[in-house]
Amino acid sequence: MPVVLAMNFPWGRYHATPWGRYVNEGTVEVPPSPWRLLRALYSTWQLRAPELEEHVVRSLLSALAVPPSYLIPPYRIAHSRHYYPDSKHRSGSSSTDKAVDAFAVLDGDQTIYAVWPVDLDPEQREALSRLAKLTPYIGRADSTCEVQVLDRVPQEIRYPYAQPVGLDDDDLGHGHQPVEVLCPELPLDLDALIQRPVDIRAAKLLYPKSTKKVTYSVPAPSEPLRPVTHVDSVVTVVRLTISGIRQPRLAHTVPLTDALRGACIKILTRQGGAFDSMLAGKSADGKPLTDNHRHAHFLPYDADQDGRIDEIIVWTPGGLTAQEVAVLDILGRRSVGVPEGVTGPRDLRLLLTASGGDDLLPEEWVRPAHRWRSVTPFVPSRHHKSRQNYNEFVHNEVARELTYHDRSPDGLSIQASLNPAFVGFIRRRWRDKKATQSSIGHALELEFPRPTSGPITLGHLSHFGLGLFRTSD
Template sequence: MAVVLALHFPWGRYHATPWGRYVNEGAVELPPSPWRLLRALYAVWQLRAPELDARVVHDLLARLAVPPSYLIPPYRIAHTRHYYPDSKHLSGSISTDKAVDAFAVLDGNQTIYALWPVDLEPEQSDALARLAKSIPYIGRADSTCEAQILERVPQDAAGHQRAEPIGFDDLDALSDGHERADLLCPELPLDLDALVLRPVDVRAGKLLYPPGTRKITYAVPALSRAERPHRRTKKKTTVVRLAISGIVQPPMAHTVPLMDALRGACIKVLTRQVGATDSLLAGKTAAGTPLTGGHRHAHFLPYDGSGDGRIDEVIVWTPEGLSAQEVNALDTVTRRSIGVPDGVTGPRDLHMLPTASGDETLLPPEWNSPARRWRTITPFVPSRHHKPRQTLAEYLHDEVVRELSYRGNDVPEVRAEEQFDPRFVGFIRRRWRDRRPAATLPSYALELQFAQPVQGPITLGHLSHFGLGLFHPVG
């Protein structure tokens, strides 16, 4: 018979930072890792139930060292920000340090259930019941907890979803409504000396994680979101804005791998939901061939609103407009982490939040304003090679005119001037999903000068649907 540990949070909040993560990252370890649960049981034995026999407790913890499964209620992730005076206040200057308090808001019966597929001896069951009742909190001290051992999962947990170890790093194994979580688990057999190590002791050994531990990948229910009423409108959804959450955003130089990972995740979700079909979000037909017709499909574009050289938002701009299923696919993707695989240069484990969807009025004004002069925000990469008989100025002019002709009927009179932009040094100009040999096409910083004002946005060249060749007006 399985062992069922019920962790009830009467305040409906669960605070816990994953081991190895910085508190201001805003990450929440949900569900509580097996390593956290074992440490909590050991701690309450030492502090609140020292009369229990050591042999019984040691054997109990060894039995519970196998990875459990969980039942998790609907939840949302939230945080508060606190600003504390730092040491500079002693000198009379005004200065503060920010602390992020992230937590999971639990709905339903506000109870997480951990289930171990083991049988316990009667004395071990009694010891576990005694220890569970002695647990004051799980995670941070803010997470007041009432724990108890149950014979079975109660009926009021019908709305919970199961979190299971999947045992390997394969996002394709995740079903819709689930996302990946790497939980800290003990290696078998359990090392009690490692279990009681303090974080400062682990750091002193120049380790990120305690010895005798391993990370196991779980399929965890995605966070729940309040349903928004659908408004009837004839306007197409041509713009979707996704804010990148976290303390540190990826650099602009990682635009292509980020957009490649996001688009790939969208295609997976869309294929699962509606099957093979023509998709403006994917830019492909049902047969897998590229769409034609003036680059009217989705552009995944980086937006650096703060001007610090990092991507604050991803703006998905689709001139032809997205279907309701494609917008829903974007919303589904934001419920899981986005990033490149191990061994590939680029961002990992990013989370995004949809902030707006609608028409072109949601585009940044600096992209959408009419202007005669436009300058590159990201490098322009021509789609063709420079022919020996062409001067560089002729080559760039011909490439710009050809790209403009693909995007409209009337090609405006334009002059292209090469410039130097140190921000473009180190820019990744190749998709990590592209298994062909690395491209040798160079990149350029350009300024375009039109005879008449031209309306934006302007995206030109190779990988323009992945964020390269993006321009902004300068006058």
């Protein structure tokens, strides 16, 4: 009568890293190797059933040392990622180490069946039944399982088999893949079975003594379900919330948005492939886009008007691709900020909270209004000439910018004022080697002859948050 060991995983997850593989490779040992199962039974005997006779357990383990066959339910390979503080966290930096927790998600009855073609005497079968009942997990400790010994595989189970094969790929069944499984050499060397991994590493061995790799034909994992991508909607707005105890000052808008755009470009570059990117504002050959300002604007949003940035809103009139939205989502798993020695925020965390159309923009940025006032300083793109009247210069610069954005400046009146909040406002990118042509930032109030819709962003560094206006009606 064959021996059937039924391993049910009530949580539907089986965690186990194959011997000789690094945990962050994300590989899962499917099926559980005979070496793993024998070590689990030996450990259970020592820790939970020491009253069992030694000669019975030894003979039982020797009988089960032959490679079994397995019945494996449909499964998928998945993983979660965990970021733990490393040795640098005591210095105040947000430095972490990544750990990958890979596992097999089991469907069906969430049970893996191991079948040995051996006969056990009543004493051995009774010992195996007791050890199976007392086994708390198979694999890592989070693989909680319920193990029992059966006389046969239940008739309703129609799972494909995983079993040893020869060296010819033709021996593999349909939908199967070759997998090397760690098995003991015969006869079983119990001293080798109970060696600690640290001792095996100290002996500079890749695998434990008295073991061999046996090729199994194993059912391939199911393909993961992909989320449905809706291509009929254009993403023009992405909102990134800044998390933390204290938000950065509005005066540090340009350093923050410059660092954010730089992080986006770095991720796009690593992903490879040359294409015109609205997010980066560059063409496939690395040149700035000439798209009438339809590429990304990184705009600060001070929701409670306390002088600090609550969100960065990425507004892209030309629309973002799914890849570019994914890049902004990736930023939520990284810290963003300026480097050491540069004035501005650092080590910030941003979370993508919404993406969609222009309806996601703040109402005070878009609703039609006659009067609009500065949220951030307006910095002219051109240099003021000494022979030119300054008020006329500012009016001409605003009119020229409105024309670039397809807005009519006819009938526009402009009033300039002093805004104490704009004192100390950084008006240049830290990546620039030379200062801007105009170091003056203006607080303006624009009045149009007819209601005008937003958003309105004008002037130098308007794609980095300067020259932003809100309604004043």
